[in-house]
Amino acid sequence: MTEIIETQNTDNIDNLSAEQLISWINSRRSVSNLTEPAPSHENIRAAIGCAATAPDHKQLKPWRFIVTEGDARHAFGRALLAAAEATADRDGETLSEKEQQKTANLPLRAPVIITVVTKMEAHKKVPPFEQMLSAGAAVQNLILALKAQGFSSIWRTGLLCNEPAVKEYFEVGADDYVVGFIYTGSSPRDKSARKPVDIEPLTRFEL
Template sequence: MMSDEQLIEWIKSRRTIGNLQEPAPTHEQIRAAIDCAVTAPDHKKLRPWRFIISEGEARQQLGQALLEAAEAQAARAGETLSDKTRKKTANLPMRAPVIITVVTKMQEHKKVPPFEQMLSAGSAVQNLLLALMAQGFGSVWRTGLLCNEPAVKD
């Protein structure tokens, strides 16, 4: 059992790990982390989040969606991506053995404005990161502009 001070120091020790290594968390470890995530503050119990687990080939599919999104952004700006940028973008999801995507699902509610639902989803992510850390795993929270592109949302 940790003392209050030890727990506070442990939380303060959380750091982003840019390139994550094997082994990936098991399905049971991911489930335990998600079980912690869903305890986030959630006014009116709207659960404005969804979790998508990508591992193996699904990471390559995500990379293709990111590449499609980056190409769409470049085309709108009248630009084209270099081969180097195309390859780097397609390989982004391969920097981790598993990706847990947290998707916000905002709902109309007269007492819970969208910003509060977004904060709840952010709290869920923090709980997820801490639960993974408690199980011995590093993590990184990445978003970026590509996440709002239709190719990625699809």
């Protein structure tokens, strides 16, 4: 069974200097090889508390978090397989047995998956794109909060994430979206250093 967690604020006091905090954020990496130990429910609730501090115009809370672990990952895998088979059928194709098994086993790549979905509402001052961006900001906060607690993660989506079978599994409405599967756990190997990003071509100052 999946568990839908309602958001709650979590106050954290960080003793890092501004320079240390910026360096720490710059060290974030996506890690695909994830194993036990997994974040506990307490760790996950703390991370979701941080996710819930994302910019949120009019405080609509246009996001929800669904935690999948243990045997529930197999049920998630079956939903992905149903989506893949429907997509293949639509394209006049058939999945091989190997492709079926690979798709069904996708959720087994981490001990815990936190699925972030939108829960948007009509509001004259908050268009849908703002609510979608808020969900993306919540994902980034979630990932950083998991990192702060010593866990690695990777933000996955893929072509199947908003197929009907997957949206139905997570009870996502027709006008809402799955914005990310956050695979999380521990990494058995050291993460390589991130290469510095040249921000000059990406930035413009207007004086």
